[in-house]
Amino acid sequence: MSGPEDIFTIFSLLLGGCVGSFLNVCVFRIPRPGLSVWRPRGSFCPACETPIRATDNVPVLAWVLLRGRCRACGVRIPIRYPLIELLTALMFLALWFGFGPSGLEELAQPAAWVPVLFWWAVFSTLLVISVIDIDLQIIPDELSVTGGALALLVVPFVPGVPHDLWLVEPIFNAAAGDRVGVAPDTPLLIVLPGALLLGAGGMFLMRRFNRDYEGRVRSWWETRWAGAVGLVVGALVGLAIAAPARLGAPEARAAVAALLGAGIGAGTIYGIGRIGSMIARKEAMGFGDVKLLGLLGALVGAKFVLFTIFLASFLGSVIGLGIRSVTRSSTIPFGPFLCAGAVILIVAGARVDSAIEWYLRLLQP
Numbered sequence: 001m002s003g004p005e006d007i008f009t010i011f012s013l014l015l016g017g018c019v020g021s022f023l024n025v026c027v028f029r030i031p032r033p034g035l036s037v038w039r040p041r042g043s044f045c046p047a048c049e050t051p052i053r054a055t056d057n058v059p060v061l062a063w064v065l066l067r068g069r070c071r072a073c074g075v076r077i078p079i080r081y082p083l084i085e086l087l088t089a090l091m092f093l094a095l096w097f098g099f100g101p102s103g104l105e106e107l108a109q110p111a112a113w114v115p116v117l118f119w120w121a122v123f124s125t126l127l128v129i130s131v132i133d134i135d136l137q138i139i140p141d142e143l144s145v146t147g148g149a150l151a152l153l154v155v156p157f158v159p160g161v162p163h164d165l166w167l168v169e170p171i172f173n174a175a176a177g178d179r180v181g182v183a184p185d186t187p188l189l190i191v192l193p194g195a196l197l198l199g200a201g202g203m204f205l206m207r208r209f210n211r212d213y214e215g216r217v218r219s220w221w222e223t224r225w226a227g228a229v230g231l232v233v234g235a236l237v238g239l240a241i242a243a244p245a246r247l248g249a250p251e252a253r254a255a256v257a258a259l260l261g262a263g264i265g266a267g268t269i270y271g272i273g274r275i276g277s278m279i280a281r282k283e284a285m286g287f288g289d290v291k292l293l294g295l296l297g298a299l300v301g302a303k304f305v306l307f308t309i310f311l312a313s314f315l316g317s318v319i320g321l322g323i324r325s326v327t328r329s330s331t332i333p334f335g336p337f338l339c340a341g342a343v344i345l346i347v348a349g350a351r352v353d354s355a356i357e358w359y360l361r362l363l364q365p
Contacts (some may be wrong), residue, residue: 008107016092017059020085023124027131030140047075059085067107084131088124095119095284099160118158122299129292133335140290148262148295149228155298156254162302172256191238195231202230232259242338243258256300265297265305266290289334294341304345307352311341
């Protein structure tokens with residue numbers, strides 16, 4: 001590698017460590033009432049609430065120098081904190097090699113940075129979700145619902161995200177016809193009215209017919225998932241009416257794939273949970289997992305979200321049972337295994353597709 005590439009590689013590693021320190025803050029504050037990521041400002045010791053010095057907040061190194069204890073009260077700092085910082089640093093480095101710009105020409109192009117920035121944000125979110133679920137057996141809506149809504153809106157514009165339409169490929173191709181790609185770029189004003197109309201309509205319907213667990217009308221913020229679905233569907237409807245040839249564009253295909261993946265992922269895990277609850281006569285799966293599968297489905301598409309569930313079930317059976325035998329815990333959170341399954345498929349998606357095709361060829365007479 002040349003000099004500038006080495007600098008950016010080291011930068012990704014250092015940035016990952018700093019982000020890992022921030023993720024520790026997110027893990028502690030997001031699920032706890034009265035705290036937010038931004039307030040109070042600055043890190044503090046959870047035991048004595050003494051503000052942490054900047055020099056004591058250096059990722060990994062500070063924990064080693066402090067010998068794993070708070071400078072003010074001497075309470076032991078869990079080793080998980082430096083481990084998350086180290087894991088995030090290595091994760092950022094690996095994603096840089098997998099999705100980052102290569103060569104000096106790409107380094108100078110802002111568009112070449114979009115995939116790695118996107119996956120840095122996604123993998124960081126999944127890490128926070130996993131740790132919180134392990135700690136408290138909950139998946140905060142601030143991460144799953146907000147992440148899912150943003151994924152639906154952002155995925156169409158990120159190169160390299162799976163755009164497999166799977167079940168609806170023939171229908172989609174028929175709708176686009178032979179005119180795919182021949183129409184000029186559609187002005188935003190053509191699709192914007194339909195997107196805004198259906199987005200607002202989705203939010204209104206959710207407020208009107210989907211009350212919260214206590215029977216209260218949801219706030220507009222709580223309808224953000226419905227709003228995102230409405231925006232994407234409205235934009236696609238606007239394209240279908242005003243410029244159907246543009247339905248074959250990569251952005252439109254990615255939007256449909258994200259919608260399909262989110263719907264199949266959330267619907268499948270919800271159905272499995274309901275069947276399990278009826279068989280066990282108790283709650284078999286939390287609704288947080290359903291929302292999480294909506295997020296993961298938007299990221300990996302319909303086909304891979306089913307494999308995510310399969311991989312998560314396999315990992316949960318093997319690893320979860322081992323953890324249960326050691327800890328004697330009767331509750332094993334499923335969220336970390338779902339996140340792990342999605343990460344495996346994101347990183348090895350092309351190889352998984354090839355393996356599936358090879359297996360299907362073996363079954364042919």
